Amino acid sequence: MEASATEITVGEPSKITTEPPPPARKPVIEMSVEELVAKAIVPVKKEFMCPAPTRVGSDNNGLSSDDRPAATTASAPVSKEKKSKRQIKRERNQEKQSTRNLCPMVAKTGRVDSCSYGDKCRLSHDIEAFKVQKPADLEGTCPFDSDEAPCPYGLACRYLGTHRTDFATGIINEQKNSEVNGLKKDVQKLLWKNKMTFVKADAKLKALGLMGPAKSKKMLEADNTEENQTVLNDSLVTKENSCGEMGVCPIVQNDCCAENVEDINADDPRPMKRGKPLNDETSDSIGESNGEDHIETDESLKLHPRERKLIDFRDKLYLAPLTTVGNLPFRRVCKVLGADITCGEMAMCTNLLQGQAAEWALLRRHVSENMFGVQICGTFPDTVARAAELIERECTVDFIDINMGCPIDLVVNKGAGSALLSKPMRMKNVIHAVSSTVDLPVTIKARTSYYEGRSRIDSVIGDIWEWGASAVTIHGRSRQQRYTKQADWEYVYQCTRKTPDTLQVIGNGDIFSFSDWKKHKSDCPQLSSCMIARGALVKPWIFTEIKEQRDWDISSGERLNILKDYVRFGLQHWGSDTKGVETTRHFLLEWLSYTYRYVPVGLLEVVPQRLNSRPPAYFGRDDLETLMASESAADWIKISEMLLGKVPDGFSFSPKHKSNAFDKAENG
Incomplete structure (x- = not known):
């Protein structure tokens, strides 16, 4: 019988090789x-x-x-059972009807009859049952209550015992709102029904040849209708008809019968809802859509970037748009500590055009943000241009930043973010469409490239000004790098020296002290400014250090006071009821997952x-x-309990971000 490969022949020495153990670290x-x-x-x-x-x-x-110290072992995230959308909706409706959710009007006034919906209200009106299950009040004072107006959360406020105003018997005055750029209900309904009009964006998109086939046909029908309305302009007036709708009707007609509407807009199967008088802006847009070349030329010269309102970023401390953690309360903290320019979190254009309230919340601005921009992200020129027009119309902002550097898979797989760097023509069309549509300054934020050494930003940096951008921020890493390795500032300097003097270049990457800021500014005087991102998350007082030119040996008590300011700003933003408290706690914990990296x-x-x-x-x-140096989520929760009281039963937290993610599979 032949010996198998695993058998040892008698008489032969065994050849067993052992590798030496790895050296002790x-x-x-x-x-x-x-x-x-x-x-x-x-x-x-x-x-x-x-x-x-x-x-x-x-x-x-x-x-x-x-x-690490005994209290710093990180806790493992708790896996949650995945629920269907129907189950989530059912649980949400049940939660609304429970006694934990008191009707806001009842909570504000303390009277059951104050709710205009009465018995049809989906929320609870049982005040006594709400008081029985309500958690104990938190330590501290209510962030809303004042002599001028009572707390808008009334009975639901977690600081109810500190209220100075008797809301049940006193006169209810509205709180002075210090935040702007909220989504109006009528605008949201138009977006929901896809009935919002984008006159400027559509006219410019057609002039630039960026309208799709289906949209071009739709625009042609609209042009024919507008031509008919222009011919009949002398015999038409804009009036409110008996149906309560604004429409264009002949003077000789005194009613709003369907026949008259069909005569004017016969090609459009949709009913006419709300028309606008033909002002100068509308007439210019109609002229463009009808193919009048001389009007297009005049408009293009009028909207040339050299004649556009510009923002001077030179030597200003610019807080980067930071997803999840760069919310309004955090930006307020940075403003107190010395930031000059702030920018909202990245908002997806498709979600804004769908009227999603959560996405519009990213555009909110506090009155203390004296120089504020919003960052939008999209794939196609028409989507981004329409979103920009909507923002200019409905919001108060100083500039619009287009994201061309986001490395997240969900964004890149749709062709947005840093994926635009691999498509220079689409990148050009997006910038050109937006800058031609809005009068606000347009800036872009990009990485060095998508893949290392390919489709680099320096190949188009000289054209970005001609496309209509006022400034460009260059993050000194490729999408492939994510956040690994050092930022390539030499490449940022190279791009800066290639740009025209009219285009402001802002560098970004790894700034964590005033010496970093000073070095980059001295190495390349052509840089307008340096954007501060993760450095502000770890230590937001970096803005104070840069302005005072020192390394601040901040004490733990001073750091705790900054966290207290954040909690107060968070309660004012998200609310002082139980839901607002827990939302504030969640974002505080997300921020603490960065701050532990700071070493005094x-x-x-x-x-x-x-x-x-x-x-x-x-x-x-x-x-x-x-405690602040701990990398454990359990210790971050302890810090949150010092500021916001005990966490609810069954509470768990796992940080959302993965700042050093570097997936080999997606990097080619």
Whole structure:
């Protein structure tokens, strides 16, 4: 019988080779400052380092969970059962009808009869049952209650015991709203029904040849209708008919019968809803849509970027648009600490045009934001141009920024964000369409390229001004890099020197101290400014450091006061009822998942700290500083409980962001 491959022949020496064990990793506490810097570990003074030895199963820094203080082991996220949309809707309706959801009008006035819907109201009117299950009041004072007006949340407020105004017997005055750019109900309904008109955008898109076939046919029908209305202009007036609708009717007719409407707009199968008088703006748009070349030429010269209102970004501290964490309360914190320019979170154009309230909430602006822009993201020129026109019409903003750098798969797979860098012609059409449609300054934010070394931004940087953009922000990484490796500032300088003087270039990437800011400005004086993104998330007082030209050794108490300001701003934005408190807590925890990376200046061997260096396990100068250094979600929850009270039963939290995601499969 032949021996199998696994059998050993008698008399032959066994050839068993063993690989030497891997060398033991040197504990972080025993590394020199140079070794720590080389391994991208923050060099903390030895007396503050955790003395625990390194164990197997450590993370990228050579630190295992056992190397950190006992309270800093990260908790595993709790997996939730996936529910169907029908089940979610059913649970939402049941939640509305429960005693936990008191009708807002009843809560505000303390009277059951104050609700105009009466018994048809879907929310609870049982005040006593609501009081029984309501959580205990939180410590502190109500962020709304004042001598001028009572708290708008009334009985539902978690600071009810501190209210100074008796809302049940006093006169209910409206709170002075310090936020603007809210979505109006009538606008939302038009967007829901797809009946919103975009006169300027559609006219410009047609003039630029960017209308699709179906939309071009629709525009042709509208042109024929407008020609008929122009011919009959002397015998038409705009009046409110007996149906309560605004429409264009002949003077000789005194009613709004369907025949008259059909005679005027016979080719359009949809009923006429609300017409507008033919003012100068409408006449210009009609002239363009009818193919009058001389009007198109005049308009294009009028809207040339050289004659457009510009914003001076030079030497101003610009807070980047930050998804999830860059909300309005966070921007208010940064304004207090010295930020000059703020920008809202990235809003998807398709969601804005559908009237989604959650997307429109990203456009809200606080009165303290004296220079504020909104960032929009879309794939096609028509979608982005219509969204820009709608924003200019309904919102108060200083500029519109077009996102061409978002690396998220959900955005890139739709052809938006950084995917536009691989399509220069579409990139041109998007910028040209938006800048021709709105009178606001248009800026763009882009990465160096989509893939490393291909479709780089320097190949089109010289044309961006001619396309209509007033400024461009260059993040010194490709989409392929995500947030790994250092930002390529030399490439940013190269692009800046290639641009015309009229186009402002803003650099972005890894700014974490005033020395970083100063270095980039001195290395390339042509840079208008530097955008601050993740650095502001980790330490928002970076704006104070830059303006005062110092490294601020901020204490744990001062950091806690900043968190208190954020909580107060959050309650004013999301509400002081239970829902508002928990929403504020959620976004506070998202922010704390960044702030733990900060190492106080007084603990550093080398100042300043680098943004991409990871902090080792260390103890702070007091218990609060040690708690703030924890990478555990459980400890972040403890900090939130110091500010917002106990979390509800069954509460769990897992951070949303993955700042160092680098997927090999999608990078080609």
